[in-house]
Amino acid sequence: MTWASIKRLARRISLFFCLHADLTFIRNIYGDEIFFWGGDRSVWKCRRCGQTVTQPHLSQYTKD
Numbered sequence: 123m124t125w126a127s128i129k130r131l132a133r134r135i136s137l138f139f140c141l142h143a144d145l146t147f148i149r150n151i152y153g154d155e156i157f158f159w160g161g162d163r164s165v166w167k168c169r170r171c172g173q174t175v176t177q178p179h180l181s182q183y184t185k186d
């Protein structure tokens with residue numbers, strides 16, 4: 123096992139346990155789409171693992 127493969131494995135494990143604490147706001151959710159997302163009101167992207175997550179509140183940040 124090389125050092126590079128150990129680092130790659132460690133990164134994969136850390137992403138698996140990612141708490142999505144460093145989020146970038148994408149957009150708020152309105153109308154019927156709220157039901158689609160199970161009642162959540164805003165879409166965010168995790169800066170650490172890149173996963174899209176939703177939050178149950180509207181963001182005060184808007185892109186308009």
Ligand SMILES: [Zn+2]
Pocket residue numbers: 140141142143168169170171172173
């Ligand atoms: Zn994450």
